Amino acid sequence: MKRDWDLIRQQLTDIEEEHDVLADLPEEPKWTDQPWEDYEQQLKEFRAAEGRIAGHLEMLVDNGYIEGLQIMRSADGQFFFGVSGPRLTMAGHDLLDTMRSSPIWETIKTTAKTKGIELTFDGIKALGSVALKQLLG
Incomplete structure (x- = not known):
């Protein structure tokens, strides 16, 4: 994943404004009666979008810019979240102030x-x- 600073800026802003920081995550596709190849493609697109959003949040958490959010990865690349009132740290506010x-x-x-x-x-x-x-x- 390549770092997307505009996404990071938006995520910091969303947290500061107390928006649901996970709201932009797409809904995981469900396999129904479509051909398996179509489902696999939908799942691949979902995983890419989820990885981009969660991966950037993970960077912010790991570098001490956000608290109140845990991001865990499973062995197969799935993300799991623990959310307890995400908030910016002082360093997060300073970074956002620079980028605002x-x-x-x-x-x-x-x-x-x-x-x-x-x-x-x-x-x-x-x-x-x-x-x-x-x-x-």
């Missing part, structure tokens, strides 16, 4: 791309202060 403003966020992404810098959690924080100075200067 659309002009600053776009400047961060553009600067990183122009300079050939890969976006990381620390890079976003550093580029956020540069972007703010550019917009205010």
